[in-house]
Amino acid sequence: MAANRKRKSALPGFRFTMGFTVLYLSLIVLIPLAGLVVKTAGLTLPQFWDTVTSQRVLASYRVSLLTAFFAALVNVAFGLIVAWVLVRYRFPGKKIVDGLVDIPFALPTAVAGIALTSIYAPNGWIGKLLDPLGIKVAYTPLGITVALIFIGVPFVVRTVQPVLQELENEMEESAALLGAYRWRTFRKVLLPELVPPLITGFALAFARGIGEYGSVVFISGNMPLKTEITPLLIITKLEQYEYSQATAIALVLLLISFALLLVINTLQRWTNRRLRSA
Amino acid sequence: MAGAVTTVTTLSNEARPKHLTEPRPVRYLLIAVALLFIGIVVVLPMLTVLLEAFRKGWSAYIEALKDPDAMAALRLTLITALIAVPLNTIFGVAAAWAITKFKFRGKNLLVTLIDLPFAVSPVISGLVYILLFGAQGFFGPWLMDHDMKIVFATPGIVLATMFVTFPFVARELLPLMEAQGVQDEEAAVSLGSKGWRTFFKVTLPNIKWGLLYGIILCNARAMGEFGAVSVVSGHIRGETNTLPLHIEILYNEYQYTSSFAVASLLMLLAIITLVIKGLIEGKLARSRHGQ
Numbered sequence: 001m002a003a004n005r006k007r008k009s010a011l012p013g014f015r016f017t018m019g020f021t022v023l024y025l026s027l028i029v030l031i032p033l034a035g036l037v038v039k040t041a042g043l044t045l046p047q048f049w050d051t052v053t054s055q056r057v058l059a060s061y062r063v064s065l066l067t068a069f070f071a072a073l074v075n076v077a078f079g080l081i082v083a084w085v086l087v088r089y090r091f092p093g094k095k096i097v098d099g100l101v102d103i104p105f106a107l108p109t110a111v112a113g114i115a116l117t118s119i120y121a122p123n124g125w126i127g128k129l130l131d132p133l134g135i136k137v138a139y140t141p142l143g144i145t146v147a148l149i150f151i152g153v154p155f156v157v158r159t160v161q162p163v164l165q166e167l168e169n170e171m172e173e174s175a176a177l178l179g180a181y182r183w184r185t186f187r188k189v190l191l192p193e194l195v196p197p198l199i200t201g202f203a204l205a206f207a208r209g210i211g212e213y214g215s216v217v218f219i220s221g222n223m224p225l226k227t228e229i230t231p232l233l234i235i236t237k238l239e240q241y242e243y244s245q246a247t248a249i250a251l252v253l254l255l256i257s258f259a260l261l262l263v264i265n266t267l268q269r270w271t272n273r274r275l276r277s278a
Numbered sequence: 279m280a281g282a283v284t285t286v287t288t289l290s291n292e293a294r295p296k297h298l299t300e301p302r303p304v305r306y307l308l309i310a311v312a313l314l315f316i317g318i319v320v321v322l323p324m325l326t327v328l329l330e331a332f333r334k335g336w337s338a339y340i341e342a343l344k345d346p347d348a349m350a351a352l353r354l355t356l357i358t359a360l361i362a363v364p365l366n367t368i369f370g371v372a373a374a375w376a377i378t379k380f381k382f383r384g385k386n387l388l389v390t391l392i393d394l395p396f397a398v399s400p401v402i403s404g405l406v407y408i409l410l411f412g413a414q415g416f417f418g419p420w421l422m423d424h425d426m427k428i429v430f431a432t433p434g435i436v437l438a439t440m441f442v443t444f445p446f447v448a449r450e451l452l453p454l455m456e457a458q459g460v461q462d463e464e465a466a467v468s469l470g471s472k473g474w475r476t477f478f479k480v481t482l483p484n485i486k487w488g489l490l491y492g493i494i495l496c497n498a499r500a501m502g503e504f505g506a507v508s509v510v511s512g513h514i515r516g517e518t519n520t521l522p523l524h525i526e527i528l529y530n531e532y533q534y535t536s537s538f539a540v541a542s543l544l545m546l547l548a549i550i551t552l553v554i555k556g557l558i559e560g561k562l563a564r565s566r567h568g569q
Contacts, residue, residue: 010464010467010468011379011380011460011463011464011467011476012467012472012473012476013375013376013379013473013477014376014379014380014382016372017372017373017375017376018376018380018382020368020369020372021369021372021373021376021377021388022388024365024369024372025369025373025388025391025392028437028440028441028444029391029394029395029441029444030391031410032406032407032409032410032441033394033398033406035406035409035410035415035416036402036405036406036409038416039409078311078312078315078319081308081311081312081315082312082315082316084308084312085308085309085312086312088294088299089299089305089308089309091309095556097312097313097316099552099553099556100316100320100321101316101320102552102555103320103324103548103552104320106495106498106502106548106549106551106552107323107324107502107544107545107548108501108502108503108504108521108522108541108544108548109502109504109505109522110502110504110522110523110525110526110541110544111327111502111522111525111541111544111545111548112323114327114525114529114537114538114541115323115324115326115327115330115538115541116323118326118330118534119322119323119326125322125326126318126322149319150319150320150323153316153319153320169298172298173297173298176297176298177297182300182301182304207397210399211397211398211399211400211401211402212399212400212505213399213400213401213504213505213508214400214504214505214508214522218526218529231399231400231401231402231505232401234401234402234405235401235508235509238405238408238509241414243408243409243412243414246405247405247409250399250401250402250405253399253402254398254399254402257397257398257399258397260397261390261393261394261397265390
């Protein structure tokens with residue numbers, strides 16, 4: 001632990017902690033991820049293209065993207081209501097509800113997966129009610145969406161909550177004094193402030209949904225072309241020893257995730273700036 | 279990014295002035311909608327786990343947990359967490375120290391790279407280690423010559439878990455230590471305190487709740503990770519099965535009661551984690567305001 005006094009900071013330990021950080025980061029994250037790219041580079045461009053645009057793979061992107069999209073949309077609507085109620089109203093059991101919001105984050109995905117499957121299977125609690133109506137949830141894209149709604153709950157609530165807490169009453173107050181109705185005040189004064197965190201929450205839930213595996217694999221039924229998500233297809237290819245195909249599909253999934261990460265980071269910086277200037 | 283959801287929140291319980299809130303029926307309706315949503319989406323699955331686990335009674339429940347394969351899975355899960363969590367904790371503290379106490383170029387890039395594992399699908403987190411250490415992987419032949427096994431064995435499971443839980447501790451410490459600045463440490467150093475002593479006597483007391491917060495979240499994820507571990511495990515019963523993988527095997531064999539019994543253990547872990555998290559949040563909010 002050499003004190004590096006040439007730096008601006010008088011504190012010791014920069015070289016030691018920085019060295020360890022970079023080493024550990026490289027060994028655990030960067031080198032393995034680079035391996036993925038190197039392995040894919042072993043394919044010729046036409047091979048790569050044929051793999052990642054084959055009918056079954058395209059169908060899996062479609063299932064993954066659409067279910068994650070609709071699940072994130074549902075979470076935007078209900079997440080806003082949950083966050084609103086938690087920040088602004090008083091009711092018994094509020095602290096417990098607030099804690100329950102984090103359950104999807106803390107509960108292992110396999111546990112969620114088997115529980116949701118048994119609820120929505122044709123003989124399950126909710127499946128039994130929906131079955132006579134001709135609505136099938138388990139083993140359909142709807143089931144995948146249900147699992148992703150569960151997984152996405154904390155994202156929207158936890159991004160909207162702090163913004164809602166920081167919102168100043170003044171603008172609302174003047175709108176009310178000017179005789180604006182509540183709904184109009186909400187739409188014109190509050191909603192514009194809530195749009196950035198809502199989009200961030202949406203993007204976080206969407207990104208998580210695209211890569212999600214554990215909670216989905218039980219309820220999806222895993223039918224190629226119909227209910228096969230991209231992460232599962234990667235595993236299927238691996239099990240068939242199609243390493244380069246699995247890697248190529250994984251690279252596409254990785255690029256989608258990174259693009260979303262970029263969007264999310266930009267959005268969060270934007271929201272934080274607004275929060276600070278408020 | 280997924281870690282970003284663990285923002286510390288404080289709930290206020292003041293009533294809002296009448297002209298700044300909605301009419302009573304609207305309020306009640308919104309509360310009802312929120313409760314119904316959380317009830318169906320979050321509470322119902324938890325109830326299902328409990329009911330299914332105890333469907334055949336207490337003795338069947340205990341029997342399922344005492345099964346040798348379940349015990350072996352529990353042991354492997356504990357070993358994995360016992361290696362992955364401390365290593366990621368040391369990393370998190372070192373990274374947070376370097377990033378928040380010093381100025382250097384490329385800081386934003388480093389923070390983004392630390393966040394990367396949150397953006398990667400768990401399946402890919404496992405896949406990358408197969409590509410490195412699998413039979414067809416870069417180091418596969420070398421490992422085979424030396425009779426060493428990483429994937430489809432415990433080291434692979436530990437590595438995949440480390441990858442998935444990599445950012446947790448760092449994520450919690452970064453904003454906390456950023457807000458605390460360097461004054462305390464600089465004062466200690468100018469009074470002649472040495473590096474390690476400064477850390478243990480000055481920094482650690484300031485960050486202890488944030489650190490604990492990161493560690494319990496890291497631990498919950500380490501013990502519950504399914505996708506990444508599933509890819510590298512090889513699914514050998516009694517050998518390379520963690521608790522989540524054991525749940526899957528039992529479920530696929532239609533041993534629902536046993537499967538849910540094991541699942542209830544992990545659910546208990548999740549609930550305990552969140553209760554501790556709630557307790558720490560109070561302290562954390564206070565230590566932040568104290569700054």
